[in-house]
Amino acid sequence: MTKPGRKSGGNTKPRNAFYAQSGGVTAVINASAAGVIETARKYPRHIGKLYAGRHGIIGALTEDLIDVGQESNATIRGLRHTPAGAFGSARFKLKGLEQNRAEYERLIEVFKAHDIGYFFYNGGNDSMDTALKVSQIGEAMGYPITCVGVPKTVDNDLPLTDCCPGFGSVAKYVAVSTREAALDVASMARTSTKIFVLEVMGRHAGWIAAAGGLAARKSGEAPQIILFPEIAFDKAAFMARVKASVETQGYCVIVVSEGTRYPDGKFLAEAGTRDAFGHAQLGGVGPVVANMVREELGYKYHWAVADYLQRSARHIASKVDVEQAYAVGKAAVEYAVQGRNAVMPAIIRKSARPYRWKIEPVPLSAVANVEKTVPRNFITADGFGITAACRRYLEPLIAGEDYPPYVDGLPDYVRIKGKPVRRKLKSTFKV
């Protein structure tokens, strides 16, 4: 295990820390940042300065570091209620060590220049893999660095953790929006719209789509149909279900995951179908499904594509999610100062009702590149709904509201100053 602080004369010499946000952002990733930063400030004997990568790992590669010490306590507190990535994120996956050793060596070069002894990487599967590799090359190059992953992904597909910070809030947004839109279409169905399609995120895992199922209080309520990436799309069964729903209830609400596929593995959204208006496909399974229903059954439809709205909707964040996001950031720093390397704080469910949880470290090697999809027993036998077991799992994750403060009718989200750290290296790095 790497030593987090080098002793000298009986005193711990503090080393600096690096924090970065990675991949698609969420409503609560900044709450994790707040957890990291506020906790780091409590360990001045271990952690000296805290730097953040501007736009994630790219900030490290290009030595574009933000001096977090310049941000006020009020700003850091405000991150807890501010969505998206305040320090900038990046979709940039470091390649394998063998394929691109230069990138890792550059990271170590930058870290060495700034005496960075702690690496906190806030992301999903790919990011946990990167954090693991940084810890390995640090060791291989004889540069002591403690790497801790901070979990984040709306996709909720990391293993070993009860859930992923960011998911609870998007789940709440989708459940609330589905319940609201369902009331709307029910009002209109007599003379107008009978079909409402809501497209949600989740390319490989249907967790977000599943959350739409929470909108129903009891069986038969909207959404009448959920389309999961885990279940091959059966058009005939789908149409029969739509028809039955309209005939018995007057309308049909459909929540469709962007990752829904035909039995041959092709996404519905890229299957060469025209969109709802006969235009060449622009991306968007929502309009594709809506148009399919109109062509087959002739019903008038509306569709919505929530896209970024769902994952940035801090205004309707889950309180549990905010608390967990903060807690994993806090735990990451605590693990680091304890000298735990190559771990990730995971959320462990102690009980479902009431929901009780704790944070425990799991090895990054067990997390990296493993994808947790919705298990079959969470999906009803017909493939169109969620089971009681799924509901039991999901319900605690959307519990509680954690409203941001408002000014002039709008959420008062903070912005960082983002003061850059003076560069120390002459060399540059092209990403």
Added chain:
Amino acid sequence: MTKPGRKSGGNTKPRNAFYAQSGGVTAVINASAAGVIETARKYPRHIGKLYAGRHGIIGALTEDLIDVGQESNATIRGLRHTPAGAFGSARFKLKGLEQNRAEYERLIEVFKAHDIGYFFYNGGNDSMDTALKVSQIGEAMGYPITCVGVPKTVDNDLPLTDCCPGFGSVAKYVAVSTREAALDVASMARTSTKIFVLEVMGRHAGWIAAAGGLAARKSGEAPQIILFPEIAFDKAAFMARVKASVETQGYCVIVVSEGTRYPDGKFLAEAGTRDAFGHAQLGGVGPVVANMVREELGYKYHWAVADYLQRSARHIASKVDVEQAYAVGKAAVEYAVQGRNAVMPAIIRKSARPYRWKIEPVPLSAVANVEKTVPRNFITADGFGITAACRRYLEPLIAGEDYPPYVDGLPDYVRIKGKPVRRKLKSTFKV
């Protein structure tokens, strides 16, 4: 002026009242219903039973009436925080008196059978026209009926009123969502998405699109571009603005109204289908604009279509909007018992800062079929933003939050029992 209650022996004999919801529903139309119902219950000497049309005016034509008296006080109170049309709405425009006298005569027949002396019609332009015609034929047929319109439309296009109940909440939703999604795309822009397009409602009037402009605290902040139906789409100017925004700020957020048109009057996206009122069914301009940018400039994009989510989003309703929605319902009943016929309660702005308003009656004849679009001086000279005057107008309308109660992480919206009134007529009516 029609007498609302017929005197007999010095006592007022109460007559029954009819209430219906019409057209596209909103987050607060049920708050108006609550205002009507709770106020009607305070005038037992004037108003006997209160019936609601199931699915709007269709409920009257088919004698499908809901006995509102069967709904508990708690349910009616709950309507104040429940979105969409609890009694069912309809897109059904009565034709002109000359074209289809039979419909009006049928209404009077049903009203006569149930001794309905008050007609409250909760809707937009078309509905105010219907209320006016009902008052006219009542007079022509010697059947005394007091008709009061209750304004409602997310489009905010009714004249003579400072704003339309329903608009403030969709405006708040769009402003909040734009601010949130803008933070998201700003986080991602370095390596990924540079363009975010949010499509919003507003067929002929750009009020909802304008509300997106509130997301910016100061000039230059997102949204960088708003596309209004009032401004002919200038593709070259638009592309230049997108490019400049990406080059200087790294990204560009675009709020586009579904009603945006080319200089020749053609909608950027037209579905080709028409709704019950003969209006073109729109939706899908978001992906069209996003794709246009990609083709021309090659930027990676995301787009969202809020559709019903925006107008049913009671979870983020404007407190001012909820209060005004309730107030117009309450005033409608007060006008009716005062014997004011063929009027609509309008919201009169007394001052902007602080926002103070009152309710005053305006004649339906002055409201019906008049459309208030965004004035040119509310749109910046380049056609892509809102002016300070526009901001001054809009800001008070999204002020304050009015959160619904939550149970199990979800808003606790009420449902009515919807007990039908026993039919009295043998004849039926096909709509």
